[in-house]
Amino acid sequence: MAAPLRRYGLGARWYDVLSGERWVYRAGREAGISLLHPRPGDVVLDLGCGTGLNFAALLTAVGPRGRVIGVDRSPDMLDMARRRVGAAGWSDRVDLVEADAAALDPAEIRDRTDGRGADALLSTYALSVFGEREAAWARAVAAVRPGGRAAVVDMQRPHGPWRVFTPLTLLACATGGADIDAHPWRMLERDADPRSLERAERKGGHLVAVAADLAIHPRP
Numbered sequence: 001m002a003a004p005l006r007r008y009g010l011g012a013r014w015y016d017v018l019s020g021e022r023w024v025y026r027a028g029r030e031a032g033i034s035l036l037h038p039r040p041g042d043v044v045l046d047l048g049c050g051t052g053l054n055f056a057a058l059l060t061a062v063g064p065r066g067r068v069i070g071v072d073r074s075p076d077m078l079d080m081a082r083r084r085v086g087a088a089g090w091s092d093r094v095d096l097v098e099a100d101a102a103a104l105d106p107a108e109i110r111d112r113t114d115g116r117g118a119d120a121l122l123s124t125y126a127l128s129v130f131g132e133r134e135a136a137w138a139r140a141v142a143a144v145r146p147g148g149r150a151a152v153v154d155m156q157r158p159h160g161p162w163r164v165f166t167p168l169t170l171l172a173c174a175t176g177g178a179d180i181d182a183h184p185w186r187m188l189e190r191d192a193d194p195r196s197l198e199r200a201e202r203k204g205g206h207l208v209a210v211a212a213d214l215a216i217h218p219r220p
């Protein structure tokens with residue numbers, strides 16, 4: 001995983017403009033945050049938060065008493081996130097944690113939430129990049145309070161008429177170090193209360209957002 005670390009190192013400064021956010025990926029992010037149903041006062045764990053593109057929408061949803069804890073392995077991506085947080089005046093509402101998600105200590109997140117655990121977990125376009133997806137997922141789930149909710153937004157090959165864009169989506173995923181066939185929302189579907197599952201697709205099915213109440217709490 002050295003290559004992705006470099007990718008989100010030197011490339012961090014350009015990520016927001018070059019990642020296709022405006023034309024493609026924002027749509028999936030918005031769908032995922034909407035299905036997560038964050039409530040006022042919630043603490044949301046943003047796993048693989050990158051430059052913090054989820055923060056504005058999350059903070060709007062959780063209101064002045066709510067918070068976001070962003071976890072990312074790349075110091076450069078976190079530096080961009082820190083600049084975003086400072087410029088917007090969110091410093092007392094966003095914690096940034098530098099950690100490899102596969103080695104994240106759930107106790108650290110519980111410590112930052114008065115021992116309770118995060119109320120919600122969000123991961124956008126990140127789990128498909130992680131090397132040790134299952135370990136990262138188990139640790140993040142263990143950092144969420146019992147009954148908490150999670151949303152995973154990630155990519156797959158487009159379908160229907162949008163299949164013509166498959167080469168472009170493969171190129172975008174290869175550039176970002178993402179495995180387009182990882183389908184990480186399946187970990188959430190497996191660990192969810194099935195009655196609470198909600199799913200949305202955007203951009204011809206290229207973007208998938210799945211959200212649900214977590215049903216199990218593995219302790220790594």
Ligand SMILES: C[S@@+](CC[C@H](N)C(=O)[O-])C[C@H]1O[C@@H](n2cnc3c(N)ncnc32)[C@H](O)[C@@H]1O
Pocket residue numbers: 004008047048049050051052053054071072073074077099100101102123124125126129130131176
């Ligand atoms: C494609 S970016 C997505 C960033 C953000 N979630 C978004 O929606 O814009 C993937 C992020 O995952 C981070 N990342 C990759 N491997 C990681 C790991 N093992 N642990 C934590 N973060 C990791 C990268 O540093 C990068 O910021």
